[in-house]
Amino acid sequence: MKKILSTLFIVASFAFISAQTSRAEIKASFERMEKLSKLSFPKSTSVAALDDMNKEIGSSATESMAITPLVQNLYYRSIGESSDGVTDVKVKKPTLKECEQLAARIFLQTKNVQSIASNLTSVSSESMSVTNPLKLAKIGSAIKYAKTASTILGEESVFQSKAIKSITQTLKSSGNL
Secondary structure (H helix, E strand, O other), X not given: OHHHHHHHHHHHHHHXXXXXXXXXXXXXXXXXXXXXXXXXXXXXXXXXXXXXXXXXXXXXXXXXXXXXXHHHHHHHHHHOEOOOOOEOOOOOOOOHXXXXXXXXXXXXXXXXXXXXXXXXXXXXXXXXXXXXXXXXXHHHHHHHHHHHHHHHHHHHHHHHHHHHHHHXXXXXXXXXX
């Protein structure tokens, strides 16, 4: 009997620790979204590739800010709690279809962020060829925006991918119980 109780205690402890880690990740994700929403879109520059990339970053940021609350909602529904940490037995568990649809959006978002990151260095080097000092300030702020936003988007894409994978695995394993 002692072995069963100690095993249950250990399993409950691990579940609590993993839930705390996930809550910490959710909180970090929320903070990233706040930072992303506070970034101001730069004015257009004389470098067309930089302007186009910043437009892509802006649309990716909008999509990421739309996906993150959905991931957070699925997470809380999957553990049966509200976002305040209150247990709610009436909450509707997410379906595998919901997770798969969101996973497809996250996959497209991740691919978009990867292409932006790969273009960032070439656009930066192309922007450095401009020698007009009046245009350099705009270009500098546009490059700073691109680097900051792409870093935040990269971190958020990793979180979203990891979270949806975890939620999907939990849903698939719950059918085996």
